[in-house]
Amino acid sequence: MSGKHFDKAAAGWDQKQRRVELAAKIAAAISSTLPLNKKMAALEYGCGTGLVGLALAPQLATLTAVDTSTGMLEVLAQKIKSDEITNVTPLRLDLLQESLTDRFDLIFCAMTLHHIKEADQLLARFCDLLADGGYLAVADLKTEDGSFHDAEADGVMHHGFNPEELVKTLTKLGLNQVAVQEVHSLTKTNDVGVERAYPIILLTGRKG
16 A cells, blocks of 8 residues: 555544454554563554554653654644653654664564565664664564455555564574564455455564
């Protein structure tokens, strides 16, 4: 899906219960897997409307919520204002094109990586931005046959990921304690009327 699609979809993004449920499962898995604490400076990439990030923010010192979609960030900003959230900062940024000088104790992204053609390059950027001892958490689809997204969807660069290959990639990038787990399964009826389950995996690792 293109950036314009996400801008247009932002207003109704949270209305899909399946999407809200998935975000809650991912946030719970990150929280239970990693030792989050209120001294952590965190970065979420592909934050969308903040479904995952806002669930984790109370356990963190600060959260920089990054996305390339202005529409998504506007919805997030409205939530921050209405709920008087003081430790979350929205930021429009493309990490593959722009730089950050900050370093983070936690970087996470959810259902974003399959939209990034240069997925390995983005994972390398994440690792560069981690402080020593910092944690990375990436949630996305396990390898699927391409039926997860609607036929007209654009911007889908990967039909999920092979868990073992992701573990190898992060290990080569220098992370330790690299592990992968299945945290949820989405059931969808695809374009040809076949119902099937799509596993969602969470990849975690630590720098240094």
